[in-house]
Amino acid sequence: MKVYQQLMQTRETRGAGYLVLIDPDKQTTAEAIELACICAEEGVDALLIGGSLMFTHIFDEVINGIKAACPLPLLIFPGSTRQLSPCADAILFLSLISGRNAYYIIGDQVLAAPIIKSMNLEAISTAYVLIESGNITSAQFLSDTKPIPREKPDIAMAHALAAEYLGMRMVYLEAGSGAKLSVPEQLIAGVARYITIPIIVGGGIRTPEEAQAKIAAGASFIVTGNVIEKNRDRGLIRAFAAAIHTR
Numbered sequence: 001m002k003v004y005q006q007l008m009q010t011r012e013t014r015g016a017g018y019l020v021l022i023d024p025d026k027q028t029t030a031e032a033i034e035l036a037c038i039c040a041e042e043g044v045d046a047l048l049i050g051g052s053l054m055f056t057h058i059f060d061e062v063i064n065g066i067k068a069a070c071p072l073p074l075l076i077f078p079g080s081t082r083q084l085s086p087c088a089d090a091i092l093f094l095s096l097i098s099g100r101n102a103y104y105i106i107g108d109q110v111l112a113a114p115i116i117k118s119m120n121l122e123a124i125s126t127a128y129v130l131i132e133s134g135n136i137t138s139a140q141f142l143s144d145t146k147p148i149p150r151e152k153p154d155i156a157m158a159h160a161l162a163a164e165y166l167g168m169r170m171v172y173l174e175a176g177s178g179a180k181l182s183v184p185e186q187l188i189a190g191v192a193r194y195i196t197i198p199i200i201v202g203g204g205i206r207t208p209e210e211a212q213a214k215i216a217a218g219a220s221f222i223v224t225g226n227v228i229e230k231n232r233d234r235g236l237i238r239a240f241a242a243a244i245h246t247r
């Protein structure tokens with residue numbers, strides 16, 4: 001089964017899905033593999049791997065190691081075309097539609113598409129939408145784009161609908177890694193009412209309660225990165241999974 005179908009099945013059977021982001025810059029390969037295995041045991045539905053920057057050359061090594069040890073689907077969440085690997089199961093094929101920097105809307109994608117095809121990687125077309133979150137995040141700085149104001153759900157709704165009409169399969173509402181403020185529930189609810197494709201929400205989510213509120217507002221998938229990488233706490237991962245899964 002394709003990874004996209006697996007995600008949709010998770011959404012159907014568990015009400016929503018929990019994705020954990022593993023950033024190879026923030027841990028050793030052994031630590032990343034250990035964390036991936038704990039995630040599989042504690043109810044996480046899939047793993048994302050990637051980051052805005054990459055200070056390491058061991059991307060393939062980490063992916064290979066995780067794939068050998070852990071049964072969860074592993075999706076690349078790329079900061080750039082330098083984060084590609086045939087060893088992953090799929091890639092979120094992101095277009096940064098909240099910005100007006102053509103390189104991140106279509107330029108990098110043109111460079112990546114033939115490589116992704118040659119790697120036989122499943123590409124999941126995903127609208128990447130940055131939401132203002134109280135500080136300048138890596139994604140904003142590196143893409144040289146402005147995020148959507150957090151108190152303007154209508155702007156986010158129009159972007160998400162345009163993504164749906166363009167045929168994208170998911171919308172990722174992103175506050176940014178380590179964001180001070182996560183994506184507001186009011187904005188998520190506005191977007192969820194307005195579109196039919198699934199919504200991923202990530203950035204700055206620190207507690208299971210916060211994750212649960214995003215799901216109640218209409219998110220289909222929650223991503224956590226920092227809070228799990230910093231605490232590496234089995235019980236916290238389990239609590240997130242329990243809060244996110246409504247069935």
Ligand code: 1GP
Pocket residue numbers: 021174175176177178179201202203204205223224225226227
């Ligand atoms: C970042 O949405 C992800 O791209 C996760 O963010 O690390 O803040 O959980 P955090």
